[in-house]
Amino acid sequence: xxxxxxxxxxxxxxxxxxxxxxxxxxxxxxxxxxxxxxxxxxxxxxxxxxxxxxxxxxxxxxxxxxxxxxxxxxxxxxxxxxxxxxxxxxxxxxxxxxxxxxxxxxxxxxxxxxxxxxxxxxxxxxxxxxxxxxxxxxxxxxxxxxxxxxxxxxxxxxxxxxxxxxxxxxxxxxxxxxxxxxxxxxxxxxxxxxxxxxxxxxxxxxxxxxxxxxxxxxxxxxxxxxxxxxxxxxxxxxxxxxxxxxxxxxxxxxxxxxxxxxxxxxxxxxxxxxxxxxxxxxxxxxxxxxxxxxxxxxxxxxxxxxxxxxxxxxxxxxxxxxxxxxxxxxxxxxxxxxxxxxxxxxxxxxxxxxxxxxxxxxxxxxxxxxxx
Ligand SMILES: NC(=O)c1ccc[n+]([C@@H]2O[C@H](COP(=O)([O-])OP(=O)(O)OC[C@H]3O[C@@H](n4cnc5c(N)ncnc54)[C@H](OP(=O)(O)O)[C@@H]3O)[C@@H](O)[C@H]2O)c1
Numbered sequence: 567x568x569x570x571x572x573x574x575x576x577x578x579x580x581x582x583x584x585x586x587x588x589x590x591x592x593x594x595x596x597x598x599x600x601x602x603x604x605x606x607x608x609x610x611x612x613x614x615x616x617x618x619x620x621x622x623x624x625x626x627x628x629x630x631x632x633x634x635x636x637x638x639x640x641x642x643x644x645x646x647x648x649x650x651x652x653x654x655x656x657x658x659x660x661x662x663x664x665x666x667x668x669x670x671x672x673x674x675x676x677x678x679x680x681x682x683x684x685x686x687x688x689x690x691x692x693x694x695x696x697x698x699x700x701x702x703x704x705x706x707x708x709x710x711x712x713x714x715x716x717x718x719x720x721x722x723x724x725x726x727x728x729x730x731x732x733x734x735x736x737x738x739x740x741x742x743x744x745x746x747x748x749x750x751x752x753x754x755x756x757x758x759x760x761x762x763x764x765x766x767x768x769x770x771x772x773x774x775x776x777x778x779x780x781x782x783x784x785x786x787x788x789x790x791x792x793x794x795x796x797x798x799x800x801x802x803x804x805x806x807x808x809x810x811x812x813x814x815x816x817x818x819x820x821x822x823x824x825x826x827x828x829x830x831x832x833x834x835x836x837x838x839x840x841x842x843x844x845x846x847x848x849x850x851x852x853x854x855x856x857x858x859x860x861x862x863x864x865x866x867x868x869x870x871x872x873x874x875x876x877x878x879x880x881x882x883x884x885x886x887x888x889x890x891x892x893x894x895x896x897x898x899x900x901x902x903x904x905x906x907x908x909x910x911x912x913x914x915x916x917x918x919x920x921x922x923x924x925x926x927x928x929x930x931x932x933x934x935x936x937x938x
Contacts, residue, residue, distance in 0.1 A: 747769045
């Protein structure tokens with residue numbers, strides 16, 4: 567059963583009401599680690615991040631106090647939004663301070679517990695960042711079902727990226743059977759799910775991805791009707807040929823020349839969920855060139871196009887259970903397939919993250935920090 571359990575807040579509250587039990591509960595350790603490796607933000611990147619923007623630090627494994635658990639990171643999610651956290655420009659979220667541990671979602675195992683809501687061996691979804699061990703009071707943890715076949719899915723298809731695909735496509739994109747849906751970064755964590763949900767809704771699905779291998783996989787493995795390579799000099803012509811009836815929904819994750827190829831093909835009343843702009847994340851200033859805003863505004867106006875940005879948990883947080891229910895079923899039934907790109911070892915997280923911003927990942931990028 568892939569469903570994620572939502573009992574953590576209640577159990578944490580119950581444990582807080584039982585200090586006597588807390589004080590006598592033995593803290594049992596499944597092993598006795600001594601070293602906690604952590605990846606620190608060493609400097610704010612200028613343009614594309616480099617390995618010198620990170621440093622690795624060794625510290626002691628923290629010791630849980632009453633009410634706390636010690637977590638060991640099994641899987642660390644690497645996501646494009648982390649590039650934004652490395653900068654201190656205006657954003658919807660606070661930056662990581664230079665000298666702090668890089669932020670990130672993890673699937674972690676409870677190694678020691680002084681919190682009656684958790685027992686040693688529990689698997690949890692946490693937000694403890696790029697480090698091997700961390701403490702938590704339990705309030706920010708979500709327990710995963712013990713029998714969850716693939717705990718790492720909680721970081722991908724059954725987690726934030728899958729939720730982003732689900733809400734952005736269904737709530738803003740509102741695809742109807744027979745329509746053409748185009749999705750950029752088509753084999754990535756979000757894009758691969760967008761395409762497969764749109765297929766379930768009876769749409770024609772066209773992906774845009776970097777390179778022949780990714781395009782082949784989008785069609786053969788994920789069931790896309792077509793996929794075009796954004797590295798091709800003929801991108802606009804290839805996309806036009808793949809969308810003979812124009813584009814009704816464009817799920818935007820990239821921007822730049824990909825959006826330029828999409829814009830002329832948008833149909834009247836098209837919907838454009840703006841999920842991300844990864845082609846621009848390393849830019850420090852707006853791109854130079856002719857002002858194309860009149861073309862964009864004119865197209866939106868005359869074609870009555872709806873273009874809407876969203877930040878997944880800010881805008882849709884309360885709908886997470888609805889997503890988990892649907893997506894768990896789709897995954898279980900084999901209607902949604904997922905590709906995971908595993909990198910072994912915390913020390914390899916910086917290079918893997920740099921690669922994510924260059925399109926080197928093939929599917930949901932996850933660092934395997936320790937074995938489960
Ligand atoms: N709004 C939200 O709440 C929210 C939540 C989650 C994610 N997002 C956004 O969704 C997008 C996808 O995230 P993800 O986690 O699914 O990542 P992902 O697709 O697994 O990985 C990123 C992919 O972006 C593509 N890419 C990178 N640089 C590019 C460039 N210059 N031009 C074209 N494509 C480029 C690459 O794929 P190719 O090799 O195929 O080009 C790369 O593999 C990102 O923009 C992210 O910021 C937004």
